[in-house]
């Protein structure tokens with residue numbers, strides 16, 4: 444199969460990631476089926492995407508005609524069978540539960556065309572754990588998009604030990620087609636590359652803060668001003684959610700057994716106190732209604 448033969452994409456799971464991945468695919472000219480078991484999620488997803496595309500037209504990022512065409516290419520369904528029946532590529536973006544994803548990959552193997560590539564958007568589950576549920580492990584890989592996909596421009600393409608070169612090339616070409624830079628990660632590793640580096644920065648920042656070396660606001664300031672990071676590690680934790688940061692570290696800790704990745708005590712305390720970041724109004728910083736940190 445060549446990239447020119449890819450015309451149908453199915454995205455399974457229409458949450459905060461899946462809906463935007465589906466929109467990228469439709470914007471890239473591909474017939475896109477967005478599937479979720481929860482019909483109300485599909486309605487909310489459609490409304491949100493229409494609003495976003497309206498906004499893009501107002502900002503002149505998209506012409507009105509391109510908006511209409513892209514939205515017309517995007518179809519929603521609660522049926523996995525009809526979502527993937529014609530798919531050349533399936534991108535799974537359901538909740539981060541291994542047992543559920545394994546079950547879905549087994550279903551995809553029997554429902555999707557024999558030639559279809561089966562990708563997972565999982566942040567932590569290596570595709571080989573899902574490919575083993577299929578008869579086509581050479582066509583299975585991670586396509587790890589970043590949140591929010593309609594603003595971010597990079598996808599980690601993580602190959603498993605059985606992923607074929609052809610599958611990797613197709614995934615990289617697909618990224619290009621939908622306006623993303625696909626970047627190859629040659630081997631499966633917990634956290635892949637981006638979250639591994641981010642986790643290391645966050646972990647170090649937390650250790651410095653806990654040791655009383657500097658206040659967390661000053662650590663953010665140093666990262667922004669001395670290292671030219673656009674935002675400091677504590678601001679990032681608040682943005683993605685302290686619960687998300689905790690789970691990412693805990694996952695690597697459990698997989699590697701390396702105490703370096705054990706979530707630090709101050710991060711655990713934020714969770715216990717329900718101070719998750721911007722989404723709860725308070726995390727490391729307090730947020731006013733316009734979400735500016737105080």
Ligand SMILES: NC(=O)c1ccc[n+]([C@@H]2O[C@H](COP(=O)([O-])OP(=O)(O)OC[C@H]3O[C@@H](n4cnc5c(N)ncnc54)[C@H](O)[C@@H]3O)[C@@H](O)[C@H]2O)c1
Pocket residue numbers: 455456457458459460461478479480481484536537538539543547564565566567587588589590
């Ligand atoms: N949120 C992030 O920042 C982020 C970033 C990169 C990757 N990811 C990965 O993307 C995936 C989804 O994350 P999310 O944040 O969009 O989650 P989410 O909770 O917003 O959405 C998950 C969706 O899956 C649906 N779902 C549950 N069971 C299903 C089934 N059997 N079939 C179809 N749909 C089903 C739910 O109804 C829900 O709409 C996860 O694997 C996560 O690791 C998340």
